Amino acid sequence: MCGDxxxxxxxxxxxxxxxxxxxxxxxxxxxxxxxxxxxxxxxAYMDKLFADALGRCARDGExxxxxxxxxxxxxxxxxxxxxxxxxxxHLALDxxxxxxxxxxxxxxxxxxxxxxxxxxxxxxxxxxxxxxH
Numbered sequence: 001m002c003g004d005x006x007x008x009x010x011x012x013x014x015x016x017x018x019x020x021x022x023x024x025x026x027x028x029x030x031x032x033x034x035x036x037x038x039x040x041x042x043x044a045y046m047d048k049l050f051a052d053a054l055g056r057c058a059r060d061g062e063x064x065x066x067x068x069x070x071x072x073x074x075x076x077x078x079x080x081x082x083x084x085x086x087x088x089x090h091l092a093l094d095x096x097x098x099x100x101x102x103x104x105x106x107x108x109x110x111x112x113x114x115x116x117x118x119x120x121x122x123x124x125x126x127x128x129x130x131x132x133h
Contacts, residue, residue, distance in 0.1 A: 013070035024058045
């Protein structure tokens with residue numbers, strides 16, 4: 001019985017990692033080569049930095065090997081959250097850096113989308129709240 005739980009967890013982790021990798025590849029393919037050089041445009045700079053970091057995360061996960069790639073993925077958000085806090089901590093408070101970091105975090109979380117159409121909660125849908133399917 002214990003082995004079944006471990007096997008199910010391993011299958012879920014493999015599926016989640018595969019979904020991540022497919023999403024990364026699609027995003028990077030969709031992005032293609034950037035038209036503007038990062039030094040010309042701050043949005044192009046941010047887009048390139050995002051793509052570079054995302055590509056690095058995928059490469060590091062693949063380098064970790066099967067069975068360890070999900071574990072690698074699971075720690076990466078913590079590193080980037082720490083980095084975001086460190087960088088934001090060096091900005092002027094009148095620029096509201098924490099709010100900007102939190103908004104960007106939530107945008108990225110939303111971009112990842114639900115893992116499946118059934119988002120895994122069990123309650124009555126008769127009440128009003130937003131589920132963006």
